[in-house]
Structures are given as structure tokens and as C-alpha cells.
Amino acid sequence: MSLASASxxxxxxxxxxAPHWATDGLYYEFGPxxxxxxxxxxxxxxxPDGSLEVRVDDGAEDVTFRRPLPPLPAGLLIGVTWNFGTVTLFVNGTRADSVTLPTSALV
Incomplete structure (x- = not known):
């Protein structure tokens, strides 16, 4: 399976x-x-700068998103969809970003 060749x-x-993790200026790891x-x-x-970095990896391709952290409730819900080379990120139910893999990864 590959992000480039499946959906x-x-x-x-x-x-x-932590109670104020989204705004406290500290570094937090979630996952993998x-x-x-x-x-x-x-x-x-x-x-610490308030951005959220999300890494998606299937063993063959990987995609990294980095965006300002949206307003969040107590936890974090990350959703990822992939459709033959297009990878879309959702944070707490809201579409945050989308990327298309380079054509060399789609071969």
C-alpha cells in the first residue's frame, strides 16, 4: 500500500x-x-511557537504538514485521507491542508 497508489x-x-498544552509555549509529541x-x-x-506538525508515513512515502495550531478542545483529533497521491489533513474535524505527492512518487 502506498499513499501514492491507493486511497x-x-x-x-x-x-x-497538560491543561493548557495548546497555548503554553512548550513542546509536545503525540504518537506515533x-x-x-x-x-x-x-x-x-x-x-513552542504554537504550530502543529503532523507526519503521515506509509513506509514508502511520507508527508509532513506544519500549520498554526487551531483552537482546540481538551484533546487532539487528527484525520488523514489519501487518494492516489493527494493527502489531506483534518484537525478536530476541520480540513487544515492538502498536498499532492511529486509525480516521481506516483510511479
């Missing part, structure tokens, strides 16, 4: 590591998640 979706959740049935793993990092 699927995966959800990764994590509870809050257990692998999906297709072999996709997700990991997330909250950076």
Missing part, C-alpha cells in the same frame, strides 16, 4: 497532555499512532 483514511486521537490496516502511521508535534 483510504485514518484517524488518530490523543488526550491533552498504531498503524492503520493499510500501514499508515501518524505522529504529531505541538511546537
Amino acid at each position: 483510504g483514511r485514518f484517524t488518530f486521537t490523543s488526550s491533552a497532555p 499512532s498504531p498503524a492503520s490496516p493499510e500501514g499508515v502511521r501518524v505522529a504529531a508535534t505541538k511546537h
Whole structure:
């Protein structure tokens, strides 16, 4: 299975590591998640600058998203979909970003 040659979706959740984790200026690691049935793993990092980095890896390709952290409730819900080379990130149910893999990965 590959992000470039198949389609699927995966959800990764994590509870809050501290009461004010989303705004406290500290660094937090979430994951990596257990692998999906297709072999996709997700990991997330909250950076001190308030950005959220999400890494999606299927063992062949990997995609990294880094965006400002949206307003969050107590925990973190990451959703990822992939459709033949297009990988889309959702954070707490809202579409956050999408990338298309380089054509060299689609061969």
C-alpha cells in the first residue's frame, strides 16, 4: 500500500497532555499512532511557537504538514485521507491542508 497508489483514511486521537498544552509555549509529541490496516502511521508535534506538525508515513512515502495550531478542545483529533497521491489533513474535524505527492512518487 502506498499513499501514492491507493486511497483510504485514518484517524488518530490523543488526550491533552497538560491543561493548557495548546497555548503554553512548550513542546509536545503525540504518537506515533498504531498503524492503520493499510500501514499508515501518524505522529504529531505541538511546537513552542504554537504550530502543529503532523507526519503521515506509509513506509514508502511520507508527508509532513506544519500549520498554526487551531483552537482546540481538551484533546487532539487528527484525520488523514489519501487518494492516489493527494493527502489531506483534518484537525478536530476541520480540513487544515492538502498536498499532492511529486509525480516521481506516483510511479
